[in-house]
Amino acid sequence: MKLSRRDFFGAAGVGAAGAVALGAGSWAAGRDAEPATATAAAGQDAVEFHGDRQAGIVTPAQDRLHFVSFDVITDDRDALVRLLQDWTTAARRMTRGQDAGPVGAVQGNEYAPPDDTGEALGLPPAGLTLTIGFGPTLFRTADGTDRFGLADRQPAALVELPAFAGDLIDPTISGGDLCIQACADDPQVAVHAVRNLARIGVGLVSVRWSQLGFGRTSSTSSDQVTPRNLFGFKDGTDNLKAEQPATLDRFVWVSGTESWMDGGSYLVSRKIRMLVEVWDRQNLRDQQQTIGRTKGSGAPLGQRGEFDPVDFTTQVEGDVAVPPTSHVFLAHPTNSGTAILRRGYSFVDGSDGLGRLDAGLFFLCYQSDPETGFVQVQRNLRTDKLNEYVQHTSSAVFACPPGVTGDDDWWGSGLFG
Amino acid sequence: MYARKTSLVAAGAASLALLAACGGGSSAGGSGSEASDDIAVSATDTTCDVDATELDAGTHQFTVTNTGSSTTEFYLYAEGDRIMGEVENIAPGVARTLLVELPAGEYQAACKPGMVGDGIRNALTVTGESQQLSDDEQLQTAVEDYTRYVGSQTTALREQTQAFVDAVNAGDVATAQGLYQVARTYFERIEPVAESFGDLDPRIDARENDVEEGGTWTGFHVLERDLWQTGDLSASGPVADQLMTDVDDLVTRVQTLELQPLDLANGALGLLDEIASSKITGEEERYSRTDLWDFQANLDGSQTAIASLRPVIAEADPDLAAALDSAFAATQADLAQFASGDGFLLYTELTTEQLQGLSDSINALAAQVSQVPAVVAG
Numbered sequence: 001m002k003l004s005r006r007d008f009f010g011a012a013g014v015g016a017a018g019a020v021a022l023g024a025g026s027w028a029a030g031r032d033a034e035p036a037t038a039t040a041a042a043g044q045d046a047v048e049f050h051g052d053r054q055a056g057i058v059t060p061a062q063d064r065l066h067f068v069s070f071d072v073i074t075d076d077r078d079a080l081v082r083l084l085q086d087w088t089t090a091a092r093r094m095t096r097g098q099d100a101g102p103v104g105a106v107q108g109n110e111y112a113p114p115d116d117t118g119e120a121l122g123l124p125p126a127g128l129t130l131t132i133g134f135g136p137t138l139f140r141t142a143d144g145t146d147r148f149g150l151a152d153r154q155p156a157a158l159v160e161l162p163a164f165a166g167d168l169i170d171p172t173i174s175g176g177d178l179c180i181q182a183c184a185d186d187p188q189v190a191v192h193a194v195r196n197l198a199r200i201g202v203g204l205v206s207v208r209w210s211q212l213g214f215g216r217t218s219s220t221s222s223d224q225v226t227p228r229n230l231f232g233f234k235d236g237t238d239n240l241k242a243e244q245p246a247t248l249d250r251f252v253w254v255s256g257t258e259s260w261m262d263g264g265s266y267l268v269s270r271k272i273r274m275l276v277e278v279w280d281r282q283n284l285r286d287q288q289q290t291i292g293r294t295k296g297s298g299a300p301l302g303q304r305g306e307f308d309p310v311d312f313t314t315q316v317e318g319d320v321a322v323p324p325t326s327h328v329f330l331a332h333p334t335n336s337g338t339a340i341l342r343r344g345y346s347f348v349d350g351s352d353g354l355g356r357l358d359a360g361l362f363f364l365c366y367q368s369d370p371e372t373g374f375v376q377v378q379r380n381l382r383t384d385k386l387n388e389y390v391q392h393t394s395s396a397v398f399a400c401p402p403g404v405t406g407d408d409d410w411w412g413s414g415l416f417g
Numbered sequence: 418m419y420a421r422k423t424s425l426v427a428a429g430a431a432s433l434a435l436l437a438a439c440g441g442g443s444s445a446g447g448s449g450s451e452a453s454d455d456i457a458v459s460a461t462d463t464t465c466d467v468d469a470t471e472l473d474a475g476t477h478q479f480t481v482t483n484t485g486s487s488t489t490e491f492y493l494y495a496e497g498d499r500i501m502g503e504v505e506n507i508a509p510g511v512a513r514t515l516l517v518e519l520p521a522g523e524y525q526a527a528c529k530p531g532m533v534g535d536g537i538r539n540a541l542t543v544t545g546e547s548q549q550l551s552d553d554e555q556l557q558t559a560v561e562d563y564t565r566y567v568g569s570q571t572t573a574l575r576e577q578t579q580a581f582v583d584a585v586n587a588g589d590v591a592t593a594q595g596l597y598q599v600a601r602t603y604f605e606r607i608e609p610v611a612e613s614f615g616d617l618d619p620r621i622d623a624r625e626n627d628v629e630e631g632g633t634w635t636g637f638h639v640l641e642r643d644l645w646q647t648g649d650l651s652a653s654g655p656v657a658d659q660l661m662t663d664v665d666d667l668v669t670r671v672q673t674l675e676l677q678p679l680d681l682a683n684g685a686l687g688l689l690d691e692i693a694s695s696k697i698t699g700e701e702e703r704y705s706r707t708d709l710w711d712f713q714a715n716l717d718g719s720q721t722a723i724a725s726l727r728p729v730i731a732e733a734d735p736d737l738a739a740a741l742d743s744a745f746a747a748t749q750a751d752l753a754q755f756a757s758g759d760g761f762l763l764y765t766e767l768t769t770e771q772l773q774g775l776s777d778s779i780n781a782l783a784a785q786v787s788q789v790p791a792v793v794a795g
Binding site: 073109110111112113172202203204206 | 679744769773774776777780781782784787788790791793794
């Protein structure tokens with residue numbers, strides 16, 4: 001549940017994070033000096049960084065995203081390992097609502113650049129999660145070079161995605177050796193985290209591309225209200241949820257590979273431009289027939305409530321209620337034969353110079369194997385009526401390792417260890 | 418830049434007016450001492466023969482004769498490319514002398530035909546008395562070294578600007594195009610100094626979009642536009658004459674320049690920030706596309722300022738000194754990939770990927786250089 005700004009100030013005295021962040025001494029103390037602990041992200045509290053799984057996957061989806069993909073520009077394996085360790089330390093601090101570095105944004109030597117950039121001073125942890133992933137090119141460059149001695153550790157499942165019909169992929173905003181997904185309930189907290197990690201990585205990594213997202217387009221917990229995407233429809237009603245551990249184990253988490261990826265998950269990102277101006281002039285009936293749900297309640301066509309099961313046999317006036325070319329029909333596990341955990345965000349990147357909003361969905365999904373996850377679903381969408389209104393413009397796949405288990409552990413310890 | 422930054426470290430301010438007493442403007446230290454020898458340096462476009470490999474500590478004179486076809490420079494470097502003395506702007510067929518005091522140590526004598534790159538280097542060992550300087554003396558020496566460098570650069574800037582202005586006034590487009598980047602190199606190496614005289618930098622170096630509405634656009638870039646975009650020098654004379662006046666003004670003002678050690682550190686970072694913000698984007702030389710020449714000049718100026726401080730840095734933080742050495746070398750090597758003839762490829766000849774590589778390189782270097790002010794401030 002998102003708290004409004006007024007709610008936030010009203011609730012300031014409740015959480016340790018809010019109290020410290022808003023107190024009179026907050027500037028002198030930097031950001032929260034003590035880790036705030038909370039079991040659930042409530043808009044401002046901290047989400048535990050440590051765990052068997054990385055946070056930011058089944059964590060109830062926060063409202064804001066800053067996603068960044070890096071190229072590694074050093075060939076020095078030891079330098080890369082040190083960076084991953086430094087990043088882990090900074091990530092551990094920032095997810096607790098602390099400055100990125102131990103000195104802080106305003107406490108250090110006047111003649112030295114601060115070890116935190118400062119724009120999150122006074123802000124709570126805001127449910128920040130930082131999730132790392134390793135791209136196929138980290139293991140083997142496009143021309144086959146094994147820069148870091150990792151080629152024999154590349155999982156079979158971590159391969160570039162195939163081309164799909166209708167793709168309009170821009171390679172400059174696709175792929176990458178490393179990614180960081182920063183999700184938070186305050187956009188400035190997410191941007192602060194990515195900016196500081198990029199700053200720490202200077203000379204070793206180079207930002208390849210980055211994407212801001214607002215408005216989660218999926219629920220990942222049954223506690224969350226289903227949000228709407230930029231087509232105006234509820235999105236993610238039938239998404240996998242944190243409360244379905246057995247289903248997650250089957251479709252999201254990697255297991256049984258006896259490799260460093262057990263306990264991890266594969267992330268697919270797709271930037272999907274929505275031709276909203278075209279969509280907006282379609283009549284309501286066509287919009288609903290395209291999606292397969294009613295625009296108001298989100299109920300599957302032919303049903304009454306949002307969470308009524310989709311029934312592909314229900315008929316209305318002699319036709320099947322959910323058209324076989326609708327998005328829900330084709331994407332639904334019943335017809336795609338698989339399931340993925342969606343975690344996407346809406347974006348509006350200004351305008352495109354043709355009088356149109358550059359708007360869409362930055363689609364993120366997690367699965368135990370991209371081939372039987374996203375690839376299988378996407379192939380099934382060949383005849384999706386929604387394709388008339390969307391264009392996929394960027395694509396990437398990353399292997400997200402299991403979680404950082406404690407203070408001595410670090411991102412990639414299993415891979416590099 | 419120097420005007421905007423407050424210096425708290427007062428140890429060892431120096432001015433060119435004081436150093437001018439040493440004579441020659443390009444000679445180092447050793448005021449009053451006479452050289453006991455005259456070492457011949459024969460420079461061509463591909464060779465640099467120095468008639469000595471071992472010297473006794475003391476003051477030495479080098480006479481550099483350029484028998485090549487490109488303008489060359491001569492440098493005496495201590496460890497970390499700290500410049501002990503240099504002669505700029507040695508035209509073909511010309512001989513110039515350098516008087517320099519060298520304490521015991523390992524040095525490199527280098528000619529730089531075409532004024533770019535690492536130069537052709539010769540090892541030089543000096544034996545005898547070595548210097549033991551206090552921290553304050555080290556800082557003072559750093560400021561003196563760098564102030565001398567500023568003096569020699571501005572002297573060369575005046576000479577080369579005069580030649581450039583003469584070519585513009587003669588309506589000789591080809592010659593003026595050839596001299597444009599030579600003159601600018603001397604300006605770009607010390608740009609933070611020009612920036613410290615608030616009004617001079619914009620008068621000499623403003624881009625068209627830097628000028629307020631209703632203001633007058635003057636300086637190098639007006640002539641750059643005339644030379645490369647319109648090819649019409651019929652109205653360029655007054656602009657060229659004003660440029661000469663402004664450069665003369667800069668040279669005069671530099672005589673009384675008083676720098677602080679922190680100015681060197683901040684100026685070194687400022688030059689890299691210049692590269693990162695306006696060279697890597699191709700904004701600076703939008704008509705001539707010679708942005709990489711400026712890149713090299715800014716980089717040289719930054720490295721010189723840091724090298725002046727190197728003994729101080731090496732004592733306080735040896736790891737940082739080593740990291741700076743390798744970061745400067747790495748960026749020089751990254752830039753050298755795009756060398757072409759006596760200069761560089763045009764900005765427009767580089768791919769986006771190559772520009773991103775240079776951007777990454779300069780950012781990595783700047784991250785190291787940004788640590789220096791705190792070391793200097795102690």
